[in-house]
Amino acid sequence: MLHKIMMLLLLTAAVEGRRGLGFGKWGQVTEGGNPSSVNCTWKYFEQKLDHFGPSNYTYMERYCYYDKYWKQGKEVGYDTAEQAPIFFYTGNESPVEEYVNNTGLMWEMGAKMGALIVFAEHRYEGQSIPKMYGMDDCISYCTSAQALADYSVLIKHLKTELGTNAPVIAFGGSYGGMLAGWMRIKYPDVITGSIAGSAPVSGFPSIGGKEGLDSSSSALSRGLSSKGGATDSCYNNLRSTWPLINELGRTAQGRSLLAKAAKRCEDTVDATTLINWGQVPWFFMGEGDYPFPSIYITYSVGSGKNPLPAWPMRKACSKGLENFTPKVEGSVSELVYNITMGDLKVNVNWGTTTSNIMELTEQQILDSHVLGLVTAMTDAAGVWHNLTGSVSCYTGDQSEQAEEKEEPVFVETVESDTCESCPPCEGCPECPLCNRNKNKACTFNKPVTDPMFAWDPICCNEDLYLSCTYVQGVGRDIFWPPNEPKGYTLETVIGPHKLTTGCQNQFAPQGLFGTPTYKDNWSNWVTSYYHSVNVSQYTNIVWSNGALDPWSGGGVYPKGGGALGPMVQNITADGSSVALVIDLGAHHLDLFFATPNDPPSAIQVRKIEEQMIRKWSQQHYDSL
Secondary structure, eight states, X not given: OOOOOSSTTOOOOSSTTOOOOOOXXXXXXXXXXXXXXXXXXXXXXXXXXXXXXXXXXXXXXXXXXXXXXXOBGGGGTOSSSSBOOEEEEEOOSSOTHHHHHXXXXXXXXXXXXXOEEEEEOOTTSTTOOOOXXXXXXXXXXXXXXXXXXXXXXXXXXXXXXXXXXXXXXXXXXXXXXXXXXXXXXXXXXXXXXXXXXXXXXXXXXXXXXXXGTTHHHHHHHGGGSGGGTXXXXXXXXXXXXXXXXXXXXXXXXXXXXXXHHTTBSSSOOOHHHHHHHHHTHHHHHHHTOOSSOXXXXXXXXXXXXXXXXXXXXXXXXXXXXXXXXXXXXXXXXXXXEEEEETTEEEEEETTEEEESGGGOOHHHXXXXXXXXXXXXXXXXXXXXXXXXXXXXXXXXOOOXXXXXXXXXXXXXXXXXXXXXXXXXXXXXXXXXXXXBOOSOBOOOOSOOOOTTTTHHHHHHHHTOOOGGGSOOOSSSSSOOSOSSOTTOOHHHHHOOSSEEEOSHHHHGGGTOOOOBSEEETTOHHHHHHTTTTOGGGOOSEEEEEETTSGGGGGOOOOTTOOTTSOSEEESSTTSSSEEEEETTOOTTGGGSOOOTTOOHHHHHHHHHHHHHHHHHHHXXXXXX
């Protein structure tokens, strides 16, 4: 099941009682010799904490640059007397070293194109954290809008200091990809063009609609099918496993047999526990389904000492999931179907199952080979659960338990006075931060140890809730049971078009104040501010997505396009903004260092990105 991955870049959910997913951290296992943070020159730049209001607070933003590649534009093929481009990484929700060390595209393309390379750290991350103790509303300044304003100010400062009018190309992946795309939209005078990798800016309720609610679970499931380099039998057999387990768990005999087949430490296991355990890994492995070993996710939820293997989804399928032939009849897409293995017959009707399990002997269950399928599922899930190879038996369900929530209180409108700390936004709904308990001094006075400290405040302060992860198991993925009732609608999932209780209770106990009093589960302000409903009016952006990445479900595509469409899909009529699809790509594969095992589509996408950057840059020079 899709669970909150804190960090995974974890999304605080949009609906009461619902936890969303965030994005995964980076971690490419390489042979060594790649440039990294040790090659950079590190500096700090004093930034206003509030670019949109009267606050006088400041903080020191950390950034690094590498100028050994930087050449005159004419030396690398441009018709200009100016210097070659500046490549600028829009840091996201982790210390900036992670992006310095893993954004191989910038380093490799920078060397080829003679670029100055700059990586900026996101406010409230790494060593760019304001002194919050005693500051009024200290957490209210942790927003994507403020971060983009930081980057704009920093770029202008650098260009003045360096005496250059070179074009600036923004790069970013995941939330950083959202920032890179949004940077071009909000600051076209500063950013010449953007490479926005795996940026799910279309993952909001008003954009994706009902069809988008299960788009992440549908996307990640592709990695277990022939579309992802595995086999369709793997996909189909895993999907059949869950209803079969559900029925085996109805009897004491079945629960005992399940425990043995699933290599449990206990003598018995209930069906729900086993299903939850078996469904935990797939979002993680879908994000990290790379052609090279990776600590991309394992670092985010553990020590990161043990990488996922190359192509982990294919690896999981090879554990025996392809070797069974359950007979499936009916409509899987409508969740009305039957599964037969030997003498065991299971009927599925949406979220319920019935069967003849009570009539079967133990020998009939053994002869059906259903327990062999359960073992294959266990070994497949063990690619994640047993990364070290040292686990001899499994306990628990490894899933995140639902948090108890107070009943939400909905309000039609709220009255606010001034909108300090909110950027100007003509025609937008009221900024969430307009409604907060102002002027309360923060008492937070301890080191920040969370490497993703900024993420939850950003989601809270701007109602950044990506609904593309909310639904699963409704007939378009490898999951069951469905997590929504039959006949669900967008409104029943997201909630009323009203404001509801904010997330101040998440932060106030830590001594962090300044978050909104109310929240909008529909994310109306953030989608309006960044014009996410219609990005086709904005030029010079590459929106790249890996078709195997869960977040590709919230990616940007033209009308009628998508992750299963052609590699190049024009967003703008003139082709200056495009969606690029890596058919065998996971989360922002194109941004990593190139490897000999990269799929052909990744190689081609990087070539197109280089061509786009060269075109945008020359247009900038021509305009001078």
